Amino acid sequence: MTLTLEEKRARVRDLLTHNKATAGAVGEAGRALAEIPEEYYRFELWPAYKSLLSQRDTMARIRVANPYFRCHTDVSRDTLRIDDRDYLNFSGYNYVGLSGDAEVATAAKEAIDRYGTSVSASRIVSGEIPLHAELEGAIAQFHGTEDAVAFVSGYGTNVSTLGYLFGPKDLLLHDSLTHNSGVTGCKLSGARRISFPHNDLDALEALLAENRGRHERACIVTEGVFSMDGDIPDLPRLIDLKKRYKALLMVDEAHSAGTLGGRGRGIAEHFGVPGGEIDILMGTLSKSFASCGGYIAGSAALTMNLRYFAPGGVLYSVGLSPANSAAALAAVRKLAAQPGRVERLRANSALFLRLAKEAALDTGPSHDSPIVPVVIGNSIHCLKVAERLFARGINVQPMLYPAVPEEASRLRFFITALHRPEQLEYTAREVRQALALARADGAS
Numbered sequence: 333m334t335l336t337l338e339e340k341r342a343r344v345r346d347l348l349t350h351n352k353a354t355a356g357a358v359g360e361a362g363r364a365l366a367e368i369p370e371e372y373y374r375f376e377l378w379p380a381y382k383s384l385l386s387q388r389d390t391m392a393r394i395r396v397a398n399p400y401f402r403c404h405t406d407v408s409r410d411t412l413r414i415d416d417r418d419y420l421n422f423s424g425y426n427y428v429g430l431s432g433d434a435e436v437a438t439a440a441k442e443a444i445d446r447y448g449t450s451v452s453a454s455r456i457v458s459g460e461i462p463l464h465a466e467l468e469g470a471i472a473q474f475h476g477t478e479d480a481v482a483f484v485s486g487y488g489t490n491v492s493t494l495g496y497l498f499g500p501k502d503l504l505l506h507d508s509l510t511h512n513s514g515v516t517g518c519k520l521s522g523a524r525r526i527s528f529p530h531n532d533l534d535a536l537e538a539l540l541a542e543n544r545g546r547h548e549r550a551c552i553v554t555e556g557v558f559s560m561d562g563d564i565p566d567l568p569r570l571i572d573l574k575k576r577y578k579a580l581l582m583v584d585e586a587h588s589a590g591t592l593g594g595r596g597r598g599i600a601e602h603f604g605v606p607g608g609e610i611d612i613l614m615g616t617l618s619k620s621f622a623s624c625g626g627y628i629a630g631s632a633a634l635t636m637n638l639r640y641f642a643p644g645g646v647l648y649s650v651g652l653s654p655a656n657s658a659a660a661l662a663a664v665r666k667l668a669a670q671p672g673r674v675e676r677l678r679a680n681s682a683l684f685l686r687l688a689k690e691a692a693l694d695t696g697p698s699h700d701s702p703i704v705p706v707v708i709g710n711s712i713h714c715l716k717v718a719e720r721l722f723a724r725g726i727n728v729q730p731m732l733y734p735a736v737p738e739e740a741s742r743l744r745f746f747i748t749a750l751h752r753p754e755q756l757e758y759t760a761r762e763v764r765q766a767l768a769l770a771r772a773d774g775a776s
């Protein structure tokens with residue numbers, strides 16, 4: 333069909349009107365092209381980019397090197413090799429020392445030899461390999477749930493699961509310190525999203541009492557161990573609340589699987605409740621399980637639903653790679669067979685927390701977990717302390733605004749089962765000294 337010039341113009345007008353209506357355009361006539369500011373189409377003027385440049389300038393002004401994207405050249409464990417020097421390492425999640433473990437590495441290599449480096453399709457079409465079901469079975473057994481489903485990314489697990497399961501008529505109540513992946517999943521769902529004050533279950537109950545009845549599904553979203561503060565929510569009370577308010581409970585066990593409970597089975601084991609009491613038990617494969625990917629463990633009805641329909645989880649996305657599946661499977665099995673790793677991790681975490689407190693460091697609400705923050709409360713002091721520690725052979729990351737509020741700037745120590753007591757003692761002493769020096773610098 334050939335259109336006349338007038339018809340073509342009319343079509344373009346229609347299209348523009350439609351785009352304006354759907355994109356919430358600026359006023360009736362829109363902006364004249366000449367008035368569209370450069371920051372709308374030049375990446376150099378993006379606010380986030382500008383704030384990075386300003387952070388870089390601050391680092392140059394106070395003469396500290398950029399602590400981000402440091403490249404390491406061996407396995408991340410209690411030590412880490414950077415630029416040909418070995419550092420004591422507190423910036424990795426290799427909690428129970430299974431990344432770099434010979435059996436885990438062999439399992440991954442054998443999987444590559446057998447299945448290649450990619451499964452080359454989404455699982456639903458023809459990317460399924462036996463390792464997927466074996467891994468999911470092992471995870472379900474580990475957490476005591478009916479089934480589990482593995483995703484290619486931990487971050488993506490939260491985004492896809494929340495984004496897929498909930499919709500505009502639903503209510504999602506998430507802890508204010510929920511990881512960005514959980515918050516992004518809540519936003520993607522289009523559900524009404526309410527953030528409740530961190531671990532304040534009285535506030536959560538008040539919100540449920542006021543809002544539950546106005547929505548179809550409701551879900552409480554929290555974490556097993558909070559990744560910034562290293563504290564743990566009151567699971568039995570959360571279970572009681574979700575039952576009384578006919579809601580669901582989702583717990584992100586990224587940092588609690590493998591670390592909490594006598595055998596590392598996570599927050600449910602820590603509190604002595606069955607894993608099946610958590611409706612949506614999320615975990616990552618990238619931390620205790622020495623791999624990359626994520627999972628949801630729960631009822632067979634939940635996992636089958638996600639397996640067939642969650643976009644970007646299993647559907648519309650390639651299956652977990654053979655090497656990652658095999659490494660995670662070997663790690664889950666090895667951890668189940670060697671609970672002593674969890675015991676060592678717990679002893680190390682308790683020791684470091686005690687040493688930090690004895691050194692009068694502010695460790696916030698951290699308890700019973702391998703995440704021990706040292707809150708410094710000033711990003712410049714924080715950068716300086718991290719840099720001094722690096723010079724003294726300790727690798728620990730500063731967490732600054734916007735990851736945390738400026739007054740909560742901190743160093744975040746991830747403890748592993750591989751650390752030795754003398755490494756922890758040395759580090760606590762060094763942190764105390766570096767902080768005193770940074771504060772003295774700041775005051776002068």
Ligand SMILES: Cc1ncc(COP(=O)(O)O)c(C=O)c1O
Binds near residue numbers: 485488511586617619
């Ligand atoms: C609490 C929490 N959830 C989810 C994720 C995402 O997991 P992954 O890094 O495996 O994608 C992280 C990452 O650190 C996390 O801390």
